[in-house]
Amino acid sequence: MKPKTLFEKVWEQHEVARETADTPAVLYIDLHLIHEVTSPQAFAQLRSQSLSVRRPDRTLATLDHSTPTDPAEVFGRVPIKVESAARQVKEMEKNCREFGVELLGLGSEQRGIVHVIGPELGATQPGKTIVCGDSHTATHGAFGALAFGIGTTEVGHVLATQCLLQRRPQTLAIEVSGRLRDAVTAKDVILAIIGKIGVSGGTGQIIEYRGTAIEAMSMDERMTICNMSIEAGARAGMIAPDETTFAYLKGRRFAPQGDAWDRALERWRKLRTDSGASYDRVVEIDASKLEPMITYGTNPGMVVPITATVPDYPSDAIHAKSLAYMGLQGGESLLGKPVQVVFVGSCTNARLSDLELAARVMRGRKVASGVRMLVVPGSQQIKREAEARGLAQVFTDAGAEWRESGCSMCIGMNGDVVAKGQYAVSTSNRNFEGRQGSGARTLLASPLTAAAAAVAGRISDPREFLRS
Amino acid sequence: MQPISTFSARTAVLPYTNIDTDQIIPARFLTTTTKEGLGRQAFADWRYDANGAPKPDFALNQPEAAGCAILVAGRNFGCGSSREHAPWALLDYGFRAVVSTEIADIFRNNSLKNGLLPIVVDEQTHAWLLQHPGVSLKVDLQASTLTLPDGTAVRFPIEAFARHCLLNGVDELGFLLQQADAIARYEQTHS
Numbered sequence: 053m054k055p056k057t058l059f060e061k062v063w064e065q066h067e068v069a070r071e072t073a074d075t076p077a078v079l080y081i082d083l084h085l086i087h088e089v090t091s092p093q094a095f096a097q098l099r100s101q102s103l104s105v106r107r108p109d110r111t112l113a114t115l116d117h118s119t120p121t122d123p124a125e126v127f128g129r130v131p132i133k134v135e136s137a138a139r140q141v142k143e144m145e146k147n148c149r150e151f152g153v154e155l156l157g158l159g160s161e162q163r164g165i166v167h168v169i170g171p172e173l174g175a176t177q178p179g180k181t182i183v184c185g186d187s188h189t190a191t192h193g194a195f196g197a198l199a200f201g202i203g204t205t206e207v208g209h210v211l212a213t214q215c216l217l218q219r220r221p222q223t224l225a226i227e228v229s230g231r232l233r234d235a236v237t238a239k240d241v242i243l244a245i246i247g248k249i250g251v252s253g254g255t256g257q258i259i260e261y262r263g264t265a266i267e268a269m270s271m272d273e274r275m276t277i278c279n280m281s282i283e284a285g286a287r288a289g290m291i292a293p294d295e296t297t298f299a300y301l302k303g304r305r306f307a308p309q310g311d312a313w314d315r316a317l318e319r320w321r322k323l324r325t326d327s328g329a330s331y332d333r334v335v336e337i338d339a340s341k342l343e344p345m346i347t348y349g350t351n352p353g354m355v356v357p358i359t360a361t362v363p364d365y366p367s368d369a370i371h372a373k374s375l376a377y378m379g380l381q382g383g384e385s386l387l388g389k390p391v392q393v394v395f396v397g398s399c400t401n402a403r404l405s406d407l408e409l410a411a412r413v414m415r416g417r418k419v420a421s422g423v424r425m426l427v428v429p430g431s432q433q434i435k436r437e438a439e440a441r442g443l444a445q446v447f448t449d450a451g452a453e454w455r456e457s458g459c460s461m462c463i464g465m466n467g468d469v470v471a472k473g474q475y476a477v478s479t480s481n482r483n484f485e486g487r488q489g490s491g492a493r494t495l496l497a498s499p500l501t502a503a504a505a506a507v508a509g510r511i512s513d514p515r516e517f518l519r520s
Numbered sequence: 521m522q523p524i525s526t527f528s529a530r531t532a533v534l535p536y537t538n539i540d541t542d543q544i545i546p547a548r549f550l551t552t553t554t555k556e557g558l559g560r561q562a563f564a565d566w567r568y569d570a571n572g573a574p575k576p577d578f579a580l581n582q583p584e585a586a587g588c589a590i591l592v593a594g595r596n597f598g599c600g601s602s603r604e605h606a607p608w609a610l611l612d613y614g615f616r617a618v619v620s621t622e623i624a625d626i627f628r629n630n631s632l633k634n635g636l637l638p639i640v641v642d643e644q645t646h647a648w649l650l651q652h653p654g655v656s657l658k659v660d661l662q663a664s665t666l667t668l669p670d671g672t673a674v675r676f677p678i679e680a681f682a683r684h685c686l687l688n689g690v691d692e693l694g695f696l697l698q699q700a701d702a703i704a705r706y707e708q709t710h711s
Contacts, residue, residue, distance in 0.1 A: 068699065068706045075681045078699050080706055090603065092553035097693075106703075118551050136551035143553050187602040187626060203604035203630035205692075213696040215703055219679060251538055252596040252622055285599060287625050351538050351599075370537055370594070465547040472570070484542040484600060486565045 055326035058292050059223050059258045062198040062323070066181045068215055076217040082180040083110055084210045085166045086153070088144040089117040089465075090185030094208035095147040103212045105151045110214060112175055113148050113155040115141055116165045117186075118465050121428050121455035125467075126158055133467050151211075162305075164431020164457040167191040167399040171275065172431055174304025178293035178320040183210060188399045188481065189288075190281040194274035195301070196293035196323045198258070201282065222332040224257040224286065225325075228265040230340030235515045237409065238273035239401055239479065239498035241265065241337070242280045243345040243355045249335060251353040254286025257332065260325065261291050265339035271300040272405040279400045280481050283352040292324045344514055346386055347483045347496040349374040354483075358501060358513055361385050377485055378493050379473070386495075386511050393476035394425040394452075394506035395488070396499055398462035401479035402430030406499045407438050410479075411446040413503035413517045418450050420509030425452035426468060428460040452506065464489045477505040521635050523689035526660045527616060529589035532580055533653035539593050540600035541627060545609040547601075558605055559612030584654050589616045592649045596620070598627025598638075607631040617659055619666065621646045632682040633692065639666055639676045661687055 056064075063079070071077040084107075091113075098104070105111060118137035124130045132138035141158065148155035156163045162173060167188050170176040178196035183189060185207045192199035202216065209216055226245060246253075259281050266274065274291050281289030298317060301307045308316040343357035354374065356363065364382025365371045375382060380389075396402070396410045407429065419425045427447045429435040435457055438444050444454050461468040462480035464487065470476040472491030479502050483494040497505075500514035507517065549561045566578050574581040591610065597620040598606060607630050610618065617637040628638040637659060641649070645668070649655070658667040661683060665673040685692055 065710075068702050073680060074684070075695075076679070078696065078702065080703070080710070089550050093555050093604075096554070101693075103697075134551065140551050140553060185602060185604075187600065201602035201626055203602055203626060203633065205604060205630065205633040209693055209696055212693060213699065213703060214707075215696055215699065217681065217692055217696065251599060252624070255596070255622060255625055282600070282626075285596070285624060351540070353538075370535075373536065463547045465550055482540075482542065482600060484540045486546055487542050490546070490548075490565055490570070 055329035057223055057325045057329045057331060058196060058260055058290055058323055059198065060329070062179055062181065063220060065179065071220060076219045079181060079216050079218045081110070081183050081210050081214055081216060083112065083170070083175055083182045085170055085182065085184035085189070086111060086113045086207065087117055087166050087184070087186065088115050088119065088140045090204050091147065091207055092140065092143050093204045094211055095151065097208040098151070098211055105153060105211045106214045108152040111153045111211070112170070113144065113153050114163055114166050114169060115144060115157055116457070117459045117463060119158070119458045120466050121458045121460045121468060123456050126456045128158070137466060161432050164433065165399045165402065165459055167279065168403060168430035168434065171195065171271070172304070172433055174301050174307035177301065177307070177316070178297060179323050183216065187282040188279050190286070191275050191279040191399055193278040193281070193288050193290040194271060195297055196290060196320070198288055198290065200287040221287070222257045224254055224259045225331040225334045226259055226261050226337065227334060228261060228263040228337045228339050230265055230338050231268070232265060232339050232342065235344055235500055235518055236342050237498040237500060238269060238276040240342055240345045241339060242277045243347065243352065243496065244342050245337060246280060246284045246352050247345070247355040248337065249284050251283060251351045252285040254281060254284040257286050259284070259286045259289040260331070261289060262325070266291055267294065270405060271296060272403040275403065276400055280352065283481060293320050344498060344501050346501060346511065348378065348380055348386060350377055350483060350485050352481065352483060352496060356386070358386065358511070387513060389475065389511045390509060391477050391505050391511060392423060392474040393470050394423060394502050395461040395476055395478040395480060396502050397426065397428030397430070397460050398480035399430065400481040401499050402428060402434070404434050404437055406479065407434070407443050409499040410503040411443045413500055413507065413514060414450045415446050417507040419452055419506050423506055423509050425506040426455065426461055427452050428455045429457050431457045450507070461488055463487070464492070470494070477502045477511065521689050521691060524635055524637070524661050524686045526658065526662070528656055528658045529616060530587065530654050530656050531590045531592045531649060532585045532588035533650055534579055534591065534593045535650050537594035538596045538599055541598055541603050541606040542600055544598070544606040545603065550603060550605055555608045557612060558609035559614065562609040562613040579653070588654070589614055590619060590657055591615050591617070592619045594620065595622045597623050599624040602626040602630070604630040604634070607634045607636045611636050619646070619649060632679065632686070635686060637661065641666060641674055641676060645674050
């Protein structure tokens with residue numbers, strides 16, 4: 053039998069109909085995650101055609117994007133300040149009620165960022181096809197699932213038929229070898245990868261991350277890697293499941309139990325790329341040479357090691373436009389640049405281990421004067437766990453704001469925004485113009501680097517805070 | 521959806537690479553629950569100042585940009601967020617096609633489902649278009665060509681089924697719903 057890649061195995065197991073010259077493949081979707089921002093128009097479409105949700109049991113809904121993180125608003129003690137967001141929340145509650153979809157709503161202890169709770173509840177599993185109206189759906193690929201973001205029309209297709217029309221993408225293997233140095237995290241690895249292949253380097257391709265550095269990572273770290281695949285243009289990133297994956301999933305709410313678990317393990321163990329299988333393209337990265345990374349421009353590919361200077365391309369007008377927006381000069385050092393906001397959160401870096409990283413730097417230190425630090429856990433479950441372990445206390449003692457879970461300042465559509473002209477070191481995934489608020493200047497980095505900036509009030513090398 | 525066959529329109533040019541969907545429609549406008557009316561907010565942060573007044577130097581605010589229905593933009597247009605509000609906003613603004621050397625995957629899919637044509641052309645054609653804002657181009661979807669003012673017809677790739685749907689004004693959901701039996705069979709054998 054022809055050797056196959058992980059992607060090919062998962063794809064072929066979900067072909068309801070194969071693609072032809074005239075028609076794309078009909079691909080079955082095992083799990084559909086929905087949220088309040090990209091689903092209302094899809095439900096409206098169902099209503100207009102008198103259609104129902106084909107598989108409510110394969111659909112899971114939450115509130116995260118436009119939902120506030122201020123506890124008083126979340127738990128209804130005061131109205132949600134952004135009125136249109138409040139309407140969106142109401143609409144989602146109504147849609148889920150009327151179409152019979154389980155909603156992990158504002159009062160749910162299982163609510164959180166959609167890409168954090170899927171894995172946390174064990175709904176995300178190896179070999180599944182998973183979609184969501186959100187480009188960071190790639191996160192779930194960390195479990196060996198084929199997971200990608202879709203638009204609202206496609207959300208409607210999946211709600212109505214549990215299927216999507218898809219052309220088969222190409223494959224890109226990113227082989228990450230070597231051992232990471234101290235203070236170099238999964239976030240630094242994925243930023244370095246995007247810097248190397250560029251923000252459209254993965255367009256039309258599905259990435260499989262592999263190699264010893266990936267195998268050594270925890271599930272949280274693998275999720276950080278896969279999460280930002282879209283920032284390299286790839287709709288999906290995948291990592292072959294292994295004992296780390298299985299240990300993470302065992303016992304979670306939606307994970308198979310008893311005999312079903314044993315049968316699942318047998319299937320999941322086959323989800324590895326066969327030796328001799330070929331990819332359309334292979335890129336190699338030596339993880340042992342990487343340093344903490346930080347972005348300086350207005351897309352995630354504009355990234356350098358934290359000790360480097362801002363690249364200078366005097367004849368490149370687009371580069372100059374980006375630097376002008378950021379208020380930076382080519383050739384200047386990033387270290388020492390004052391910052392006004394630090395955000396630890398998002399589907400990229402708001403899991404428990406991310407909060408632990410930030411707390412390693414923050415413990416016994418204070419947020420510098422003039423800096424606003426917002427720490428937003430990825431889910432309510434992570435919030436409770438962080439509180440039980442004393443991490444929340446570390447942040448609040450330092451003077452940071454500790455919030456309810458949600459997308460928060462990553463997307464700035466829920467009341468959490470960075471003001472015009474302010475510099476924000478953020479553990480999120482996009483430094484686009486205005487992403488965190490009109491005129492906001494975002495520098496993407498790891499939780500360690502973000503925490504270091506918070507206590508120093510300036511962009512700082514996190515290694516200086518870990519030595520003592 | 522209205523069938524699309526051929527149309528001619530003038531171009532507006534945004535010569536920047538990697539124009540992401542946060543620029544096309546900033547996230548603060550995504551709290552809507554409908555598709556309508558997003559054209560007012562298309563490129564909001566590039567188009568308006570903090571007081572909501574049009575920025576005079578922005579290309580789409582130039583008098584000659586009025587009525588332009590083909591947007592020519594730099595490489596990797598539509599990258600970033602999967603928000604379908606991006607093509608909804610461009611269509612509502614009045615655009616019918618986007619031309620670049622590379623168009624991001626999710627944006628391209630979303631555009632095709634709404635009748636906004638994502639047209640990928642070669643570097644040379646693209647460079648010429650960037651330098652000549654306001655020229656009139658003819659789009660022929662049946663032939664999958666973009667005809668330049670000098671009569672040169674440049675072929676562009678477009679997924680066959682999406683093209684069929686656009687030419688006939690039918691949506692893809694109808695086709696998927698017709699697969700109900702095959703889907704049910706799949707579900708029986710893959711529980």
